[in-house]
Amino acid sequence: MEINEVFYNLGSPVYSSDVAMSRANPVEYINPVFLPGIYCPKCNDLWASSSRVRIDETVSKKVSDILQSHNLPDFGVQLDQFQSLCKEMALATNIPLKMLEPGVDLCPPEGLIRNTKVKDFTHPFPGLIWVKGSVKASLEEAKLQGITFVKVNLKWTGKMKNSTEAVPELWEIVVNGKAWLEGSNLETITACSMCGRTEFLWGKNPKVDKTRWDGSDVFYVDDNPNIVIVTEKVKEILDYGKFTNFDCKTI
Numbered sequence: 462m463e464i465n466e467v468f469y470n471l472g473s474p475v476y477s478s479d480v481a482m483s484r485a486n487p488v489e490y491i492n493p494v495f496l497p498g499i500y501c502p503k504c505n506d507l508w509a510s511s512s513r514v515r516i517d518e519t520v521s522k523k524v525s526d527i528l529q530s531h532n533l534p535d536f537g538v539q540l541d542q543f544q545s546l547c548k549e550m551a552l553a554t555n556i557p558l559k560m561l562e563p564g565v566d567l568c569p570p571e572g573l574i575r576n577t578k579v580k581d582f583t584h585p586f587p588g589l590i591w592v593k594g595s596v597k598a599s600l601e602e603a604k605l606q607g608i609t610f611v612k613v614n615l616k617w618t619g620k621m622k623n624s625t626e627a628v629p630e631l632w633e634i635v636v637n638g639k640a641w642l643e644g645s646n647l648e649t650i651t652a653c654s655m656c657g658r659t660e661f662l663w664g665k666n667p668k669v670d671k672t673r674w675d676g677s678d679v680f681y682v683d684d685n686p687n688i689v690i691v692t693e694k695v696k697e698i699l700d701y702g703k704f705t706n707f708d709c710k711t712i
């Protein structure tokens with residue numbers, strides 16, 4: 462662990478327009494299985510996180526069957542109903558209870574793709590990064606900490622909908638590393654003690670607290686799945702590979 466470690470926010474580059482952004486990212490994320498949100502009486506609102514837990518097809522099917530057996534409303538459920546649902550789910554699937562957040566996606570990644578001209582990186586959603594096999598190979602070769610990959614189940618859409626051409630192969634970056642920003646802790650990110658709703662602050666000058674960084678090359682800060690942080694080592698690999706459609710911003 463270097464003392465002068467520099468960190469970067471890995472994400473999309475700045476696009477000149479929405480059209481340019483859409484053209485560079487011809488994909489749409491699909492989450493077929495997810496937990497309901499919670500309707501919280503204290504917040505007087507519905508809460509759902511944007512977390513994603515990548516489990517295999519079989520476990521995801523189990524989750525889906527349990528959800529269907531409960532005949533849940535389209536929108537959020539009450540807190541006590543959510544808690545009993547999660548207990549049942551954890552027992553049946555062995556997914557740790559703490560991962561069963563309101564709204565969490567519990568499925569392998571799926572997506573729709575509009576054309577064949579896919580860049581090395583695609584960004585269907587903030588913090589959600591899909592890459593080509595060449596990017597995956599370069600990162601895997603470096604034996605990095607805190608990153609794994611899962612293949613995205615892609616289908617053609619739009620003008621390509623009935624195409625018999627093979628869909629491009631893309632891999633989702635699964636981020637396993639963790640750290641906290643200076644000044645953040647579980648208390649500061651918890652906006653409501655009743656439903657556990659979290660709120661992420663990404664100030665002007667966010668700094669990773671190196672004493673609360675697990676040493677991973679790829680990690681989330683403050684449990685925020687919308688922002689991916691990487692080390693200099695990762696940036697160097699990506700720069701060296703001259704990959705397209707990504708940006709590493711110094712933080």
Ligand SMILES: [Zn+2]
Binds near residue numbers: 502503653654656658
């Ligand atoms: Zn609440």
